[in-house]
Amino acid sequence: MGLGVGPAGAQRGFLARACVAVAVGAGLVLSGACGGGGGSGGDRLSVGVLLPGGGASRFGQFDRPLIEQELKRLCPHCPAPVVAATPDADVQQQQLQALITRRVNVLVVAAIDPKVLRSSVEAAHRAGIPVVAYDRLAQGPISGYVTFDGATVGRLQGRALLTAMGKKADGGRIVMMNGATSDPNAGWYERGALSVLRGKVRIGKSYDTAGWRPENAYTDMTGAIAALGAGRIDGVLAANDSLAGAVISALDASAVRPLPPVTGQDADLAAVQRIVAGRQYMTVYKPYRAEAAAAVRMAVALGRGDPVTSVATGTVAGPTRRKIPSVLLPSYPVTAGTIKDTLVTDGIYRIDQICTPKLRSACAKAGLTR
Incomplete structure (x- = not known):
């Protein structure tokens, strides 16, 4: 890689x-x-x-x-x-x-x-x-530019969300929690995701998150739940893991159960642990x-x-x-079943960093054992 x-x-x-x-x-x-x-x-x-x-x-x-x-x-x-x-x-x-x-x-x-x-x-x-x-x-x-292909990142998120939604991917309703308009990458990710999602799902709400700040995403997600209904959100395209965490917190605060699948990006440790626990569906590893x-x-x-x-x-x-x-x-999608072959193999995290005592059972199910 x-x-x-x-x-x-x-x-x-x-x-x-x-x-x-x-x-x-x-x-x-x-x-x-x-x-x-x-x-x-x-x-x-x-x-x-x-x-x-x-x-x-x-x-x-x-x-x-x-x-x-x-x-x-x-x-x-x-x-x-x-x-x-x-x-x-x-x-x-x-x-x-x-x-x-x-x-x-x-x-x-x-x-x-x-x-x-x-x-x-x-x-x-x-x-x-x-x-x-x-x-x-x-x-x-x-003079020069080094980055990850943003269109690919968005497509990986969009495809993973459709997979996680299952039958609801055909006409289901999603919320898009995009990044900051001041960051050109945010629009790049969004366009990549939309190239996969258009014509397949309905976008109930779409937000540009000022400053990529989680507190803004929390407020926006709370508003989306109020507007669309707690049980009428089938998935959330969150542009990165910080936004994903805020989205999940807003869903928890509104007692939304079961949690809809939520995407992410950056492979933050907290997000990886949420993925193991089944609270976040995926992240993008760069x-x-x-x-x-x-x-x-x-x-x-x-x-x-x-x-x-x-x-x-x-x-x-x-x-x-x-x-x-x-x-x-290039970037790579990470779900519970691929954490070991990506993040652990590349030395990003050790299994003992990911698998806290509360997550031992879930880690074993995900194949995260020494």
Whole structure:
């Protein structure tokens, strides 16, 4: 499932000299050994990394440590990298501006709000700093883009929901809990799902969840239950696991039984445990190691002045630039019966992490035994 990233020969020598610029909170801290000053060769290369969340988010659980590990692997003589994480778009813009001021060589940015960051991406371009869009396509003159194929994610969710609905997939009523309109991936997922669901189910309610915030999804799902009726929702297309958790909480609060099938995305541990318990039907697993590896390779190529096409496998069209060199990675559906062959086999979780004492019986049924 992973993307090969092993450097060879002279390239390994160069990668060992690459260093990482660190953005923390609203300010910026750069490791002294990395240096600034915009030089693109030797140990003067610096890469700024900004992510849109930490802690329990997928960026905190998966992307951050994987990027740190990959950069450390490719830069063994550099200080340990620290990757900035904030849920606030304005703070992220300040971090990006600070990185430009420090004249890093390359930026890797997972945008919280692509429109908010556009002026800063343009400023980076004017300063001669290429920007790699990570996971989410920022607006402006982006030099490269690494993500998962959003249409595939949506199709996987839609197909799984139809399977879980059984006979009700023919004309049943669903609720769609989509992501934030500020995130271009949300529309990508939705279009992929609709390409599967149209003509098969009725969409009773469809919501765009502001900020991808679970509390907003909870409110919207409560409204959908009130409008459609507690027993008249046959499935829920939830765009990610955080929204799925909020949806299930709203269904519980309204005493909806049995729970309709609910989809998800990101393979959060809590969601995997809900899947084992039969409370969430599926999630979409995206091998984040491959994404982190591709982004690091792309950033290093750009920092060297090498053509990014040495890493990119195709192009995508964005709102402000056509034919952005890109890597679009595959995703995989995960249900109770496939957790072991995907998440456990890939080392995302151990069985003892998933199988709490309350879940031992359900884990045994799902084949999650040591």
